[in-house]
Amino acid sequence: MxxxxxxxxxxxxxxxxxxxxxxxxxxxxxxxxxxxxxxxxxxxxxxxxxxxxxKVKETTLEDLPPAEFIDNGNGTVTDTVNKLVWMKKGEHDKEGKLNKVKLKIAKKLAAASSAAGRSDWRIPSLSEFKTLFFPKRILNAGGKKAWINPIFDDGLGHYYWTSTTCD
Structure with missing residues (x-):
């Protein structure tokens, strides 16, 4: 027992x-x-x-209203609908080539930037970034074809970072 x-x-x-x-x-x-x-x-x-x-949770992204942009004439563009200010051009190196950096470095570059006298720069969320897309590939402000709204000069940039993560 x-x-x-x-x-x-x-x-x-x-x-x-x-x-x-x-x-x-x-x-x-x-x-x-x-x-x-x-x-x-x-x-x-x-x-x-x-x-x-x-495990990744599936979530839907918030869709922001379509943006309306104005060029501020100081290297920035304002989205008057979503109240966002964007840099008109990406960060370039000394030879004028677009910097391709890892996310960690991109965040540091944004935080350290003083473009247009501002000190509150950051990497956008995916929802914010989606407002920049243009429905067709078109010549941008720099004379290059891109999928980003033509008011921007993305310098043939095809690599973008967002702060949105998969968790």
Whole structure:
């Protein structure tokens, strides 16, 4: 009888998840601060939950109203509908070529920019960026064909960053 009870106790104990002390929200929060191995040290059976934390949620993007642009004459363009100010040209290097940089560098460049005497530059959200698209490829302000509204001079830029992430 004692052996049966001991076996049942062991059976029920082994069926309890080892990460019971670590909830999915706790594990997902740890994922932003710790590496996988550190999390598994703290919560040994958290592997399946780590995968759950990485799953992408489908969300719909907010559609902003169609933009109406005016050239401010100082290297910026204002969207009067959505109350956004845009740089007319992208960041260029010393040879005049458009800078192609990683997102982290792009964010730093935007934050450090003092274009048009402003200090509040940032990378746009995807919803904001979508307002720049033009329905057909057309000559822009710099004389190059692009899919961006022709008031801008994107210098044949085909690489753009947004602050919108997939999580």
């Amino acid at each position: 004692k052996i049966t009870i001991a076996v049942l106790v062991l059976f029920f104990m082994s069926s309890l998840p080892a990460h019971a002390a670590c909830s999915k929200s706790e594990i997902c929060a740890m994922l932003g601060k710790m590496n996988h191995f550190s999390i598994l040290d703290k919560c040994p059976s958290a592997g399946p939950l780590l995968a759950e934390c990485k």
